[in-house]
Amino acid sequence: MPTWLLLAKGPAFYFILVVFVVGLLRLVVLTVWDIAAAIRRAGDQRLPYGQVVRQTLSWIFPFHKLHRLRGFYSYASYGFHIAFLLTALFLRNHLDILRDDIGFSWWAISKPILDVLTLASIVGAAILLFTRLYRADSRHLSRLSDYLLLILLLNIFVSGYVAGRAWNPIPYDGLMLFHTLNGMGLLLVSPFSKVAHCVLYPLIRLGSEVSWHLSPRGGRDVIETLHGLEGRKI
Amino acid sequence: MNNMLRTWIKDGLWAIVFAAVVAAVIRFVVGLGAGSGLNDATPWGMWIAFKLGFVALAGGGFTLAAVVYIFHLERFRPILRRAILMALLGYGSFIVSLIFDLGLPWHIYMPIISWQHHSVMFEIAWCVMLYFSVLVLEFSPVILEHPLFKHKFFQVILHGLHKAILPLVILGIVLSTLHQSSLGALFLIMPHRVHPLWYSPWLPYLFFTSAIAAGMMALVVEGFLVERWFKRGMHFDLLERLGAWVPLPLGLYLLLRLSDLFLRGVLPGALDGSWQSILFLTEILVCGILPIGLLAIKKVRESREGLLTSAILIIAGILSQRMSLSMFAMRQSTGLDYSPSLAETLIAFGIPAAALLIYLFFAENLALLGDEIPNPQATAKLRPLWMFSQDTPGRIIFARRSGLATFAIALILPAMLNLPISDTSANAVQPAIGWETLRIDGNQTGYIVDFPHVEHQERLTEQLGSKESACATCHHLNYPDDEATSCSQCHTDYYQPISIFNHTVHQKSLGGNVSCVECHETEHVRQSAAICQDCHETMTAQEGESVFNPFASSYKDALHRRCLNCHEQKAVELDKPELALCSTCHTYYESDQLQTNLP
Numbered sequence: 001m002p003t004w005l006l007l008a009k010g011p012a013f014y015f016i017l018v019v020f021v022v023g024l025l026r027l028v029v030l031t032v033w034d035i036a037a038a039i040r041r042a043g044d045q046r047l048p049y050g051q052v053v054r055q056t057l058s059w060i061f062p063f064h065k066l067h068r069l070r071g072f073y074s075y076a077s078y079g080f081h082i083a084f085l086l087t088a089l090f091l092r093n094h095l096d097i098l099r100d101d102i103g104f105s106w107w108a109i110s111k112p113i114l115d116v117l118t119l120a121s122i123v124g125a126a127i128l129l130f131t132r133l134y135r136a137d138s139r140h141l142s143r144l145s146d147y148l149l150l151i152l153l154l155n156i157f158v159s160g161y162v163a164g165r166a167w168n169p170i171p172y173d174g175l176m177l178f179h180t181l182n183g184m185g186l187l188l189v190s191p192f193s194k195v196a197h198c199v200l201y202p203l204i205r206l207g208s209e210v211s212w213h214l215s216p217r218g219g220r221d222v223i224e225t226l227h228g229l230e231g232r233k234i
Numbered sequence: 235m236n237n238m239l240r241t242w243i244k245d246g247l248w249a250i251v252f253a254a255v256v257a258a259v260i261r262f263v264v265g266l267g268a269g270s271g272l273n274d275a276t277p278w279g280m281w282i283a284f285k286l287g288f289v290a291l292a293g294g295g296f297t298l299a300a301v302v303y304i305f306h307l308e309r310f311r312p313i314l315r316r317a318i319l320m321a322l323l324g325y326g327s328f329i330v331s332l333i334f335d336l337g338l339p340w341h342i343y344m345p346i347i348s349w350q351h352h353s354v355m356f357e358i359a360w361c362v363m364l365y366f367s368v369l370v371l372e373f374s375p376v377i378l379e380h381p382l383f384k385h386k387f388f389q390v391i392l393h394g395l396h397k398a399i400l401p402l403v404i405l406g407i408v409l410s411t412l413h414q415s416s417l418g419a420l421f422l423i424m425p426h427r428v429h430p431l432w433y434s435p436w437l438p439y440l441f442f443t444s445a446i447a448a449g450m451m452a453l454v455v456e457g458f459l460v461e462r463w464f465k466r467g468m469h470f471d472l473l474e475r476l477g478a479w480v481p482l483p484l485g486l487y488l489l490l491r492l493s494d495l496f497l498r499g500v501l502p503g504a505l506d507g508s509w510q511s512i513l514f515l516t517e518i519l520v521c522g523i524l525p526i527g528l529l530a531i532k533k534v535r536e537s538r539e540g541l542l543t544s545a546i547l548i549i550a551g552i553l554s555q556r557m558s559l560s561m562f563a564m565r566q567s568t569g570l571d572y573s574p575s576l577a578e579t580l581i582a583f584g585i586p587a588a589a590l591l592i593y594l595f596f597a598e599n600l601a602l603l604g605d606e607i608p609n610p611q612a613t614a615k616l617r618p619l620w621m622f623s624q625d626t627p628g629r630i631i632f633a634r635r636s637g638l639a640t641f642a643i644a645l646i647l648p649a650m651l652n653l654p655i656s657d658t659s660a661n662a663v664q665p666a667i668g669w670e671t672l673r674i675d676g677n678q679t680g681y682i683v684d685f686p687h688v689e690h691q692e693r694l695t696e697q698l699g700s701k702e703s704a705c706a707t708c709h710h711l712n713y714p715d716d717e718a719t720s721c722s723q724c725h726t727d728y729y730q731p732i733s734i735f736n737h738t739v740h741q742k743s744l745g746g747n748v749s750c751v752e753c754h755e756t757e758h759v760r761q762s763a764a765i766c767q768d769c770h771e772t773m774t775a776q777e778g779e780s781v782f783n784p785f786a787s788s789y790k791d792a793l794h795r796r797c798l799n800c801h802e803q804k805a806v807e808l809d810k811p812e813l814a815l816c817s818t819c820h821t822y823y824e825s826d827q828l829q830t831n832l833p
Contacts, residue, residue: 014648022643026636033629191640 002173004180008097016187017101023191024199031200035207052209059205073131080124083117084153085198087160090114115161122157125150149195155182240463244594247587248635252642254584257577258334266337269577276572278560281335284582286417286556288327291549293449295321295369296410303403312469315376315602316460317453321410322369323589329366331585354419361413368406371395376600414445421559429563431503431514432555434494440555443487448552450476450483454545458538460603463594467603470538477541481526484548488522510563513554521551580646663789665722676789677728683819708796711772725789735766735784 007013039047058064066074088094091114095105129150132138159179162168168175190196197204261269272279298317301307333339345359377383378392395402418441425433434440454473461468495501504511504518525544534540561572574582596602666672672685694704705718712719724734744752753764765781766773773782786792797819805813812818 011648015644018644018647019640022640023637026640029636030629030633033632037629192637 002176004173004177005097007177007180007184009100012184013101016184020187020191024196027191027196027200028203031203031207035210038207038211047210052206055209056202056206059209060202073127076124076127076131078124079120080128083121083124084157087114087118087121087157118157118161122154122161125154125157129154145193149186149189149193152182152186152189155179156186244591245634245638247591249638249642250580250587251584251591252639253646254580254587256643256646257580257584260577261334261581262339269575270334271573271575271578273572276564278564279572280561280574280578280582281331283557283561284585285328285331285335286560287553288324288331288586289414289417290445290448290552290556291452292321292324292328293410293414293445293447294453295324295449296407297446297449298453299372299403300407303400304407310472310475312467313453313457313472315373316456316467317449318369318373319376319593319596319602320449320452320456322366322373323593325362325366325369327585327589328362331582334581354416354423357416358413358420361409361416365406365409365413368402368409371402372399372406375399376596376602380600410445411442415439415442417441424564427564428559429510430500431495431510432559432563434491436490436494437559439490440487443483443490444552444555446483447480447487448549450480451545451548454541455549458542460597464597464603474536474541477529477535477544480548481529484522485526487552488518488526492518510558513558513562517551517554517558521547521554525551576646663722663726663728665720674793676722676793681820684821685819721792722789724786725792726786728789731785731787731791733784734786 066078086109090107090109092108092111095108099105129147132142132146132150156179159175159182162170163172163175163179186195190198257269263269266272270279270281294317298310298314301310302314333342336342345356346363350356375392375395378388378395383389383392415438418437418439421428421433421437422435454476457468457470457473460466492501495504504514525547528534528540528544531540534544663676664678666674666676666685668687670686670688672687674683674685675681691701691704694707695701698704698707708721709718711724713723726732740753741747741749750758754762755764756762766784767775767782770782775781776783787795798814801818802814805811
């Protein structure tokens with residue numbers, strides 16, 4: 001068996017899988033802890049719970065935000081996220097390894113569709129990376145880890161896409177090893193970085209919604225702090 | 235010691251505890267036999283050894299209680315609380331590890347209702363239960379002094395406890411004396427299982443005297459550690475006094491041990507050069523007589539290094555005696571190899587790690603280290619107990635510890651659950667499907683070789699003259715009563731050669747355990763086994779080999795060799811070079827396309 005397959009089926013994978021699962025559980029506890037702490041701390045503890053829940057649910061598929069501002073960026077981000085999740089979770093090859101590792105898997109999406117989706121996520125990730133690099137406000141808000149994580153994702157997409165092509169100039173097993181190592185790296189860092197939102201997105205959104213609604217003028221205060229008294233729509 | 239180092243040490247202890255918790259869950263899920271290295275021949279192992287160690291180190295509790303309350307040597311009072319806490323944690327560890335050691339841990343209460351007067355275990359169970367309760371009562375005033383318990387209700391209890399302390403102390407001394415010696419008596423039932431250098435009919439007395447010595451010296455080491463950690467509370471003058479007195483119990487212990495061995499004529503065995511004799515001599519000379527000598531010199535005793543070295547040597551010697559008795563020296567006589575499992579080891583170390591953390595917690599929050607009250611700021615503003623308080627560093631600690639726990643669990647869980655970490659030696663072969671056309675896809679990639687089975691059969695029959703020899707070209711070996719065992723039944727691994735010899739099947743069909751001699755003339759090893767051909771006449775040696783080789787080559791190699799040899803030959807014979815090309819067989823049909831072609 002080639003090294004990359006050994007890695008993906010071996011003890012290292014179990015280690016990373018347990019870190020991923022237990023780490024995310026830990027993050028759930030920490031997030032709930034923080035939400036509870038925020039509610040406790042707030043002077044006015046009356047929360048519009050209905051609104052919070054509605055907003056949280058609508059943010060899971062934020063179609064209504066798609067055309068607001070920076071349309072191009074929004075579409076790229078959309079494409080990137082959907083394509084990433086679908087390719088990662090429904091590729092036959094991934095599922096075969098998963099069944100071998102943990103004993104079960106689910107149905108797969110046919111390869112040609114996923115090929116297109118992978119291209120979409122490569123383009124999407126590239127646009128996200130360039131936006132971060134070339135837009136002044138994005139650049140100011142970015143940390144080193146934001147760039148590194150995007151590059152890690154691009155590594156995974158590109159190597160995964162190129163490896164199986166007939167025109168692939170790089171040795172297949174070598175490229176797949178690169179793909180596997182990057183993928184395992186991503187799983188390993190996700191419970192400790194912002195990548196955690198790939199699983200915990202609804203919970204994290206709930207956290208933001210709660211803190212947003214905590215004080216009666218909270219939202220407006222944030223806008224005023226960010227953009228001055230006249231307030232610009234964000 | 236700086237704060238960074240303290241945090242690191244605490245984190246390390248927490249990591250061990252987390253790992254032990256995972257191990258504990260596994261121990262209870264899979265059971266005693268599967269979760270530990272213990273077996274019916276060696277039912278006592280590492281946990282018993284550690285348990286004996288815990289109670290030895292707890293010996294300071296009753297010693298100091300006697301010194302202060304019975305002999306009225308009041309100056310030792312500053313270290314009394316520590317000694318009692320040590321005893322409490324030692325006995326607590328004993329009880330916790332006992333839960334793991336029992337085959338049916340939920341029966342732990344049985345000695346209370348079912349009295350077996352003749353059993354040493356019965357005495358031990360009662361003594362431990364009672365003495366642990368006494369220790370809890372002896373220590374609870376320290377807890378109740380905390381401002382958290384300033385309510386009148388607790389103060390009444392505290393007052394009562396202060397009144398009752400003397401009877402409690404006497405009860406404690408009696409119980410622990412009984413218990414320490416009955417632990418030794420436990421080994422009296424196994425004179426033939428324990429190495430003669432450790433066995434002694436006087437084991438009860440040896441255990442009692444050595445517990446006093448080990449307990450005193452544990453207090454010395456504890457004093458040094460406390461001083462390093464908290465920068466206070468050492469009381470070197472008191473520790474030095476303990477050092478001056480310890481030769482008494484230690485000397486008595488050595489005298490009893492040596493004179494018993496001498497009187498029974500076992501002592502010359504100490505010079506036979508085996509590792510047991512070397513361990514014994516180290517215990518006696520380096521960890522017994524040497525520290526007595528060191529402590530006898532006033533200048534050495536009064537130096538920090540001298541006192542600490544002697545204390546560590548004495549503790550090491552006594553722990554070695556107890557662990558040898560229950561683990562190392564016992565193994566030798568059972569003849570069965572015992573090695574503790576990973577889960578067992580983690581639990582054994584996790585319990586003292588947890589005890590250390592509890593010690594630190596008490597020392598940080600209670601007036602434990604002598605007369606000093608801990609930092610008044612910490613006690614004046616009591617931390618609120620509810621969970622989601624921003625003022626507590628609770629969240630920071632939780633985030634830190636749980637991150638650590640994540641990695642500890644991830645490291646151990648897969649290893650100990652024996653998760654189906656994919657067996658990389660077995661690359662299961664998918665058998666070929668069909669008859670007229672065999673669909674071969676051994677490694678299940680979907681790239682199928684379309685093998686015209688009947689066509690080959692007919693052509694070979696024509697060439698070789700008989701159908702039997704035609705079939706035998708590929709079906710060169712068959713299962714009993716089978717005419718055409720398929721390739722994948724023997725070549726079961728796609729990539730690696732694999733032995734087709736099944737020991738269990740042969741053993742069963744030849745008559746079970748009495749059948750060894752049928753194949754093994756001398757000893758039960760592979761080298762002495764008979765060759766397959768002795769019984770199976772069809773299993774003849776292949777070209778270039780002297781005997782039949784029971785290793786079937788990998789499925790991939792077997793099929794390629796079988797097809798290619800003939801195809802290459804025919805390509806030359808018939809002048810059809812394309813016959814030997816890969817693409818002749820590997821036409822790369824996608825699986826679903828082929829399915830429509832199949833009947």
